[in-house]
Structure formats: structure tokens, C-alpha cells
Amino acid sequence: MKQQTRIQLGLATVFLTMMCSASAMAAEHGTEAEAQDMVKKAVALVKSAGPEKAYKAFTEHTDGAFKEKDLYVFAYNFDGTCIAQGATPKMVGKNLLAMKDVDGNAFIKGMIDMVKASSKGWYGPYKFSNPANQTYELKKSYCERGAGDTMLCVGTYFEK
Known part of the structure; x- marks a missing residue:
């Protein structure tokens, strides 16, 4: 040859x-439709099993639930304290209201404000570190009001 x-x-x-x-x-x-569907399932679990059991399932992925592709549930109360985090459990219990992306966007506060105003919807874009490739990528999150003054969200990266 x-x-x-x-x-x-x-x-x-x-x-x-x-x-x-x-x-x-x-x-x-994950797709936008998959993210939205996961939030709806998360809200249903909070209602049927109670917040404490649901938050544990979101964070620990009990029986493989609430973790699909790069999708996972994260939850905050309205003061900005993380109450469930499917990708980084060490964030649970921390107040992240003032956390900003690399462009200075206080995205947790933005999500909370959006949910307070309209109960559900898409928030974004914001830049978030993709653990698969360690680069910042554009992301948006679908959020719905949870139990009381809380929100449940699932984010999805923008396709390049």
C-alpha cells in the first residue's frame, strides 16, 4: 500500500x-421535553411521597430514578438554600442565592424570581460547567413550584 x-x-x-x-x-x-417531563415527575413525587423522601430520591437517585443522560433534579427553597441536588450532593444545605455564572448572572435568584412570578417556566440561558467536558456551556432550566416556597428544576444544555 x-x-x-x-x-x-x-x-x-x-x-x-x-x-x-x-x-x-x-x-x-437530555432534551427540553425530557427535562420538562422529569420536573413533572419530581413534582408528582413530592406530592405523593412527601418532600423529605422526594428530595432524598432526587439527590441519591434511589433505584436509578431522576438521573437520565445529563439530566437531574435540583431543588431550592425561596431563600436560596439548596434542598436537593442530583449532580453535586455536597451543595445540599448551602445557600446559593448569590451564586453567579461566569458572566455575572445570578441564575439561582433568577430561577426563584421566575417561579415566584409564574409558578413554572424556562429560565435561561446561563453558563454552567458541563462535568462531561469541563467547559462552560449555555444551559437553561425548566422549573416548577414544589411544596410550599420551593422550586424543582431540571436543566438542559443548548445544542451546539
């Missing part, structure tokens, strides 16, 4: 591998 043919074959292999990897990564992103 000629050197040029081997190089072309090698480049084609690299290109196809990159394309397959990109497709696999894109498939790992």
Missing part, C-alpha cells in the same frame, strides 16, 4: 471516530 493511501485511510478513520464520538456525546444531552 502506498504511503499516501495509508495516510488518507488513517485520516478517514480519525474523522469517522470523531464523528461517532460527537454523535454519542450529543445523544447524552
Whole structure:
């Protein structure tokens, strides 16, 4: 086999591998519909099982629940204290009302204000660190009012 043919074959292999990897990564992103559906299931669990049991399920993914692709539930009370966090459990109990993204957007406060005003809806865009690739990406979150003065949300990254 000629050197040029081997190089072309090698480049084609690299290109196809990159394309397959990109497709696999894109498939790992949850959709807006999946995020919204997960929030609705989370609200239903809070109502049926009670907040304490539900928050534990959101944070610990009991029986594999409330964790799909890159989607997970996070919950805050209206003073900004995290009460459930499906990706970073160490955030539970911390007041993150003033937390800002890299552009200075106080996104937790923004979500809470939106839920207070309209009970549910999409908040975003804001920039959030994607744990899969350690880069900041645009994200938006669907949120609904939970029990009392709380909100339940699931975020999804914008497709590139």
C-alpha cells in the first residue's frame, strides 16, 4: 500500500471516530421535553411521597430514578438554600442565592424570581460547567413550584 493511501485511510478513520464520538456525546444531552417531563415527575413525587423522601430520591437517585443522560433534579427553597441536588450532593444545605455564572448572572435568584412570578417556566440561558467536558456551556432550566416556597428544576444544555 502506498504511503499516501495509508495516510488518507488513517485520516478517514480519525474523522469517522470523531464523528461517532460527537454523535454519542450529543445523544447524552437530555432534551427540553425530557427535562420538562422529569420536573413533572419530581413534582408528582413530592406530592405523593412527601418532600423529605422526594428530595432524598432526587439527590441519591434511589433505584436509578431522576438521573437520565445529563439530566437531574435540583431543588431550592425561596431563600436560596439548596434542598436537593442530583449532580453535586455536597451543595445540599448551602445557600446559593448569590451564586453567579461566569458572566455575572445570578441564575439561582433568577430561577426563584421566575417561579415566584409564574409558578413554572424556562429560565435561561446561563453558563454552567458541563462535568462531561469541563467547559462552560449555555444551559437553561425548566422549573416548577414544589411544596410550599420551593422550586424543582431540571436543566438542559443548548445544542451546539
